[in-house]
Amino acid sequence: MNDLSLTRDGQIYEEPLIFEKSRDGRDGFSLPQDDLELPLEIDPAYLRGDDLHLPEVSEIDIVRHFTRLSTWNYAIDLNLYPLGSCTMKYNPRINEEIAALPQFTEKHPDLPEIYAQNFIKIYYELSECLKALTDMPGITLQPAAGAHGELTGLFMVRRYFKTRGETRNIVLVPDSAHGTNPATCTLAGLQIKELKSTEDGLLDMEVLRQNLGPDVAALMITNPNTLGVFEKNISEIAHILHDNGSLLYMDGANYNAIVGKVSLGKMGVDISHLNLHKTFSTPHGGGGPGGAAVVVSDKLTSFLPGPLPVRREDGSYGWSFPEASIGRVKAGPGHSGVSLRALTYIYSYGNEIHKVAESAVLNANIIRKQLEKHFQIASGLNTMHEAVFSDAMQKKTGLDTLNLAKTLIDYGYHPPTVFFPLNVHGAMMIEPTESESPETLDHFCQVMIQIAERMEKQDNSMKESPRRAFVGRIDETGAARQPTLNYFTKKTDL
Ligand SMILES: Cc1ncc(COP(=O)(O)O)c(C=O)c1O
Structure with missing residues (x-):
């Protein structure tokens, strides 16, 4: 890959289901000995006749399980999340502090x-x-x-x-x-x-x-x-x-x-x-x-x-x-x-709440200015909070918005919203939100420009992207038409 990539190698963990990690008798809790002697008179009709079939896993394995799964996710706390229309803005930590106050949680x-x-x-x-x-x-x-x-x-x-x-x-x-x-x-x-x-x-x-x-x-x-x-x-x-x-x-x-x-x-x-x-x-x-x-x-x-x-x-x-x-x-x-x-x-x-709008609009315009020489802007009018481009300039290359979106993943970015709105051909809808610094926006734009140059050179290797993500290019139509919804079915199929 190249120097603009943000992706790390070597630390993406495969992770089985928590049920596959289960071992009989292993547990992840230690409760004090029950010293109450309650009369236990429950009508047998209400008693479970079978085991619960919950996974039996130690505490550290539970922690690792969910921590590893979380590394498969892309999040705003990791990097710019330019999903247009969705406004993936930073959630200030003070919000969490207030929402977690016992006056509210209890x-x-x-x-x-x-x-x-x-x-x-x-x-x-x-x-x-x-x-x-x-x-x-x-x-x-x-x-x-x-x-x-x-x-x-x-x-x-x-x-x-x-x-x-x-x-x-x-x-x-x-x-x-x-x-x-x-x-x-x-x-x-x-x-x-x-x-x-x-x-x-x-x-x-x-x-x-x-x-x-x-x-x-x-x-x-x-x-x-x-x-x-x-x-x-x-x-x-x-x-x-x-x-x-x-x-x-x-x-x-x-x-x-x-x-x-x-x-x-x-x-x-x-x-x-x-x-x-x-x-x-x-x-x-x-x-x-x-x-x-x-x-x-x-x-x-x-x-x-x-x-x-x-x-x-x-x-x-x-x-x-x-x-x-x-x-x-x-x-x-x-x-x-x-x-x-x-x-x-x-x-x-x-x-100063108006500054949210001002910064959101400024950031979208920083993106527009840097990218409009490389991608066709969808509207000649002033850009507000998101910059929407089409893939018209890339038409002759045989590579389109989908290839661009998948390739962005290899550079460590979540793709923008694509193919929406429907009245823009091959739409790429980029919404940076007010939260991002100029450095982050510049880096994202440099990556986008590099991808535009690869498209111009008809770099067909882009058709295999993403190659550096946990899951590669999936058959999206197949996944929608014949979804495999049961993990165990998938296992036997393999
Ligand atoms: C323009 C527009 N209208 C409506 C919605 C629907 O909002 P929600 O996803 O909260 O249901 C969205 C969501 O992205 C949107 O972008």
Whole structure:
């Protein structure tokens, strides 16, 4: 390999399943001798007749097992994680310290109000902070993630029109939208109409006007959009929709680009979900945990899911349910760990929270400037928090975005998001976030440029990458079509 590679050799451990390491009678705990003589009268019907079949492993082997497995993972604590749209930002350690306080870990937010004052206060203060930041009058913290926030928002859209006695079931969605947008519309029982974007990746105002009608419930638009571009016509878009009696849903997954800088209220937004695990730093990937805040305009506050945190006149905290609430969208009031981290993150920045957006945008532009001579930038407009390129310049080489992504792994980097948004050919969506230093960004760009030069030279060895990862190039189609889901089946197959 070459000097830009960050990968180490020789210390990647093969690791069997914990069950394969099990030896009868070996254990990883030592409890004091039980000196209680309890009468043990359990109905035999409730007694287990068979062994538990748990692995029997010593403490050090358990520690090594999980530590070794963790070395197979890529993490933000290891290196830049440029996965566009996902906002893999650094999770400050203070977040973990606060979330680990016994006042929170040893209580449950669903305790009777009197015992859960500290928790309700967290939900209340986070709600107030986010209302102030977005300039929106209503909020819920209940949804478990962005897509769940979308569903919550669309349920409110449906309830709004039902209350008004209107039948509107169309949601307009631009072709650059994240896959969850159309999926959520379908799940909410609404129909989508896709809108083609302009060359520069903005919503086409003419196309919007042509597709409006009395059956249009809402437009669902991401801003900044998935090309990393700010929808500069957003206020006009809101006016056009409102004149048609429709609502404006702004997918706020990219809110980290504008936090503390703009007012969603003044833009005319009616509903927006903010991915707390992205903009407000809870670590995510690998399935969670996540959390979303859904902010709404006056038109929708009475439909918010409950319970909502309130501060009473005597200074105590409690829960309330809006009069025409769509009900609960989750058992609890929202993921407490995510809310705690989000509030800690906001308070750590205080009045300087806008610097998050400024640094995120600056870092994406450092990347754009260095790479735009080597890769085709997807939009000629200003780059916000992520730089999206296509593989148009590499078309003649026979090597494409997939080869680039796999080769990056050999240099010690997680690949960016690829082949999304769908309206950009061979898209590479690079989101550095605000956390990274200029040195890290420069190194990443040098690696990208080196790979671009290898592509130019038609270096077909890239087709075998990754060669320095724990698992090499896998047959992704085969894995999706004929997945081997059982480890033991795989063993016998071999
Ligand atoms: C633009 C956009 N919308 C919605 C979502 C869905 O959010 P979540 O993954 O939290 O469900 C994402 C996630 O990446 C996104 O990038």
